Amino acid sequence: MPGEQLHPWHDGYEGAVSLTFDDGMRSQLEGALPILAENGLSATFYVNPRGPDWRGLLEPWKAVAEDGHEVGNHTVSHPCSCAFKETRADCLETMTLDDMEWEIGEGKRRISEVIPEQVDFTFCYPCYHAHVGEGPDRRSYVPVVARHHVAGRGKGDYANHPLTADLHHLYSFPVERRATSEMIGLVEEAAGQNRWAVLTFHGISEGHLSVTESDFTGLCNYLGEHRDRIWTAPVVAVARSIHAWRSARTTRTNHGP
Ligand SMILES: [Zn+2]
Known part of the structure; x- marks a missing residue:
């Protein structure tokens, strides 16, 4: 179709990248945020507003949202598969x-209460798991996420194609222990295919599943230098852009040439 936009990336971008950070870790506030700021990049931080002091836990993230980052929902209590545990309490196979x-509705409500200025934000599957129950009673909870959020981030082996990705179960690359060059490789492969690469971080030179500060700095410098070609934005911004582009395509299809 003449004039049809083949992908949703505007301003001459080849592809998109989202940097996502799970579990609300201290090194994200103290290590990642200054490096992102130096390079003019915005990211997504998925937090768990758990326990009696959930308001206090969310407090530092208010300023993060004010700086243009996304503060997303990672559930209240971070339930994962029972396979990770030695008991069957408080884990997905025994949940409904x-x-x-x-977990999802209350997590969203708590974040919205503390950060009311943030009108829309996305979800992230704890431990990348998206099911409840087991065997014949196992069910996907992706539809629950779809009722509450514009998008949900899971894990997968590919960058997301803007036309075919399930926005409520997006693929992401876990990048713990990866070198700068490997992360740039993932970004460039996605850009070459006009796709959207989502990278998942936990600690920055700290705690579990960490990437070193120097490797993270290398990636951010690269994304800053290539900002004219590669659109680095929070998950919610890219998801909204894809949603609008898909809606426009559907409208054109329905009304003919
Ligand atoms: Zn997590």
Whole structure:
């Protein structure tokens, strides 16, 4: 179709990148944020507003959202598969869709209460797991996420194609222990295919699944230098852009040439 935009990336971008950070870790506030700021990049931080002091836990993230980053929902209590545990308490195989409805709805409500200025934000699957129950009773909770959020981030082996990706179960690359060059490789492969690479970080030179500060700095410098070709933006911004582009395509299809 003449004039049809083949992908949703505007301003001459070849592809998109989202840097996502899970679990609300201290090194993200103290290590990642200054490096992002130096390079003029915005990212997504998925937090768990858990326990009696959930308001206090969310407090430092208010300023993060004010600086243009996304503060997203990682559930209240971070439930993962029982396979990670030695008991069957408080884990996904013994939970129901109603339990996840509460985890997701309440996580969203708490973040919205503390950061009301943030009108829209996305979800991230704890431990990348997207099911409840087991065997014949195993169910996906992706539909619960779809009721509450514009997008959800999981894990996968590919960068997301703007036309075919399930926005409520986006693929992301876990990049713990990766070198700068490997992360740039993932970004460039996605850009070459006009796709959207989502990278998942935990600690920055700290704690579990960490990437070194120097490797993270190398990646951010690269994304800053290539900002005219590669659109680095929070998950919610890229998801909204894809959603609008898909809606426009559908409208054109329905009304003919
Ligand atoms: Zn997590």
